[in-house]
Amino acid sequence: MTTTSDRTVSRRGPSPQRRKLIITAYILITPFILVFIGMVIAPLLYAGFLSLFQTRLIGGEQFVGLANFGEALTDPLFLGGVARMSAFLLIQVPIMLGLSLFFALAIDSGRLRGGRFARLAIFVPFAVPGVVATMMWGYLYGDDFGPIAQGVRSLGLPAPDLLSSELMLFSMMNIVTWSFVGYNMIIMYAALRAIPTELYEAAELDGAGAVRIGWSIKIPAIRPAIMLTLIFSVIGSFQLFTEPRLLATIAPNVIGTAYSPNLYAYTLAFTFQDVNYAAAVAFLLGFVIMIISYVVQLSNARSGGRS
Amino acid sequence: MTSTITARRKQRDPRDRRSGLLTGLVWLGVAYFLLPLLWLTIASTKDNTDLFSTFGFFFGDEFNFFANLESLFAFRDGVFWRWTGNTILYAGVSAVGATALATAAGYAFAKFEFPGRRFIFSAVLGSIMIPATALALPTYLVFANLGLVNTPWAIIIPSIVSPFGVYLMRVYAADSVPDSLIEAARIDGASELRIFVSIGLRLMGPGMVTVFLFSLVGVWNNYFLPLIMLSSSDLYPLTVGLAQLQALSTGGGGSTAVFSTVIAGSFVSILPLVVAFLYLQRYWQSGLAAGSTKE
């Protein structure tokens, strides 16, 4: 995601003019960089430092090197969380982005009645905080009083228990999908609107159908936008926290303390006061996210090169 | 502004091109996105008993909306209003700060060549992937030493760092501020900062609004950071306050069931943002168009 279109104004050689430019640049980035160092880099280094120690309730703190990382890599609670989030990623992200793309293309095609309203309606859930969205769906999922179960029962079918351990992950996927389809759709839609018309006017004149134009002209044209949403979705799904934490109050036996790695790190740090191990878990989590994002970008670059 | 951002296609003739199937599918989707909100609206008019005993998409035996509001606003001497005020304060200040920092940095990254540019920018981009929990605890400990935990600063300062905002503003500045304009101003003898303020800021306006909205929503909806940083309920934003209110019903000993109050609170709390969203929607689009067409 580095930009390739930098048209920077620069003079070669150490002229006074260039020095002035460099000073200006530093003045402009300094406020951001200061806060960035204070709020991102320093805490990160501190967390890395903390992860090298171990504190026991009896015996206190001691340096253990990378032992916390070794422990996390064999910790079934951490690995279970990572596995759950991987499943989340593989199932939820394609569905969500697929829906986003579908809605973006449909609305952009102009072949829709009430397209403007639809766009607003689909986007609105993004304005609903995760806390509220989760509470709300928690009620909707209710086995006895939830309208979903009521509806299914009124058809004479057995209602699925959406808060059971088998279905919980899917129920969470639904909440996240509901919240973020609109957001991703807006990004894709914005990109679609920015495609120069000339790109497909010729195809239209040649009689190409909307589906064909969508598939072979529009989607490739907004590939960067899709990549952006994909990367953000990858990062987002591994950081799942609000949904499991709040749903744990209505399905405590299903969720526990390590449902997602983020929730696990939080519980370790703030409930069990095991700051050191929590830091190691959070670090490993960041590492997993980085690898997956990198793989995604790499595979994009490969297939992008082919087409 | 250059053509790629603002290009509007020539208005095509929409007649005879509408598809019934497509309309049906999209409207099915619309129903999926709106029905939960409809449920919330209806549920906010019910008392605890009706909430659990009547059909979700139909009104209960009694219209309890105002009674729910009353109990919501009366809860701990009206702490709900404080939560709302806090949310507006945190989100507003953070968004202004994040936009200012991101705009300045983004412009510098786009328009100047300086030592370390590539490295710093990569570091900023890479930081998007750091999980919030990795930073939360050390940040908490640092803030505690500075005496900043349990103050608004503990929410605002971390929130004004927006790496994505910097990325967006860099792309936007590269696209929307023509180099020729900058050169012309230089020849006229304007200082670099003056060029940034008088030309850059003006042309980057729509991008700034986008970053502002992003940050605003991000902070408004944030739960994790205030959960960790704040202990006085007088300082809570709506998210943490509502979650705490909900936990009152599920906390075991000494609990009180306040489900209907929580639901009314949820309903009321999302109204401002939903309205703002609908009103400001076009800004999302224009700013994002830039960010999402570059790679």
Add this chain to the structure above:
Amino acid sequence: MRQNTAMKLGAIAAVTAVALAGCSAAEDGPSTSDFDTAMSTPTEITMWAWAPGIEAQVALFEEAYPEIDVVLENVGQGGEHYTKVRTALEAGTGAPDVAQFEYQYIPSFVLTENLLDLAPYGAGDVEDQFTPWTWAQVTNGDAIYAIPQDAGPMGNLYREDILSSAGITEAPVTWEDYTAAAEAVKADSGSYISSFSGNDAGSFLGLLWAAGATPFTYDGDQTVSVSLTDPESQKVVDYWQDLIDRDLVAVDPSFTDGWYQGLANGAYAGWLTAAWGPAFLQGTAADTSGLWRAAPLPQFDAADPIAGNWGGSTLGALSSTEHPIVAAELAKFINTDSAATLAFATEQSLFPTRTEVLTASEFVDQESEFYGGQRVNEIFAEISTTVDTDFQWLPFQDQVASSFVDTLGKEISERGDLSAGLAAWQDAIVTYATDQGFTVE
């Protein structure tokens, strides 16, 4: 009540503790003039508590000591509250002076030396005001770590209408009676006798407590013992396994909206709960007013009834406080002042720990319409006298509670093998304790 050796030793230790505490208060504690100076110096003191309406008690304190300004914060309930307290302690700043602690959390704050020993501040003087078993929960050797505020001796709340329709006209006295009632109710109305929940370690431990088990001990230093699989606990698990296998009891998690629903609509014909339960139920199942009755817990041996406790809180002062005299006095005042404690009992529905309130007619003579005119308080006051005093907690009760959910709790909610769950729970706790450097006996 059984008189075993441990208990006798405990009693001796308690007596010695009081004697020693008396001495040390005289020698090391603040003098009367120190006390008077501290209480008449303008001071701001912070208290974190979630007890509903505790503002009233704080007001009484501020009336008695006009120079002291108490800043009351509610930072959440239960787990959230302790998380905040610990995080603030860890950070070394922002912790309150006084905080609410449930009994089971006291040892974990003793372990980290965060609780102020109140003995030098004259806390020993108020011991005889409290029921012995609540006092036993806040002391360790000579030290007094908190002042009991309320308690939760366990009883049985049940729907008289559902039981009598099934031909059960007397509250079950023994667990066999309870099983019989469960069968009859299930056959008659299809209701479960109650929900045996797998998400709350507290209520399960209360049942172990009522079976005479002492699954945990902690010596206040580095040694713990965990004996969850001893015969008393096994007996409890076997009992519920039978009801679960025969589908005579629900296994829904408690305090979830579905569970509230079950209590309100008769899906459960009863609730084995603590003394705070009656008022709680009244608030959540208002439509069933008059149909409920209260009774003691069923017993394994009706001739020798034992009760357990579930919940209840104390106020403790944190050792980090800069105003130890004021903090100690605040904790003590709120929980020993006659007007304050009577208000807790009669207006805020917190079950008393002071014998004076437990026998006050304003409290015991209250007739409750919701329970068909029964004097519910009197019933629970009676139960309170049968609570076993031996029960102890581990100094890492958070881990105990969360591993319960992952092991035994999971087996309960899935109607699985409870004995295996119990053994897994035992293992998880022992492993954790060993890892943390405790000596496990």
